[in-house]
Amino acid sequence: MKMIAAVDAKWAIGNKGKLLISIPQDMKHFRAHTLGKTVVMGRKTLESFPNQKPLPDRDNIVLTRNPRYEVKGAAVASDIDELFRILRSGSADARAQRTAGKGQSDETDAGGTLLQDTDDVYVIGGETIYRQLLPYCDTAYITKIDYAYEADAYFPNLDEDPEWELADESDEETYFNVCYTFCTYRRKAEKV
């Protein structure tokens, strides 16, 4: 399982239910990673999307403790155990609901089969979901933005986590006056 997030200089990810900044190249990067894959998110992150709709062309799984919560085009998990049951089940629920949400679908079946392989599962936020699923992840794609915004939601600081290491970092890119890099963090191999 992998994580993908955009963090600021203090590992902040959001404020008042919204992203800190939207960088077009970062949105492309997010799309390139997640398209055709499974995305796992908290209910608040889903509700931060345009029209509160699941992401198209991906199997969406939303975590909420509200047993009556329904969202067209996404599977709903009431806890982490149920999330893993859905992932292990090989997608039936998520795929069925995604297809139902899209009406007639001409997509490939990729999303369905991928669900059995947690390597193609991306945790996409927000803070509560990143923190709970970090122990199950081995890779984190982190867009690091070199500015500290006013914020109320944070990603766990992987630079201070002895179990994680920075494996790769892109050249610095800029969006107006904002500098950012695309980083890959990996869980360190266990010592024998």
Ligand SMILES: NC(=O)c1ccc[n+]([C@@H]2O[C@H](COP(=O)([O-])OP(=O)(O)OC[C@H]3O[C@@H](n4cnc5c(N)ncnc54)[C@H](OP(=O)(O)O)[C@@H]3O)[C@@H](O)[C@H]2O)c1
């Ligand atoms: N920069 C980035 O890359 C990035 C990415 C994603 C999100 N964000 C930002 O992060 C912020 C939202 O983060 P957040 O932590 O406030 O909200 P969140 O993690 O998106 O959603 C929290 C909700 O998820 C549900 N939940 C959490 N743990 C659960 C569990 N174990 N079982 C079942 N349901 C569970 C609960 O829903 P119920 O209340 O319905 O029970 C909870 O209120 C926003 O500002 C958003 O823009 C940033």
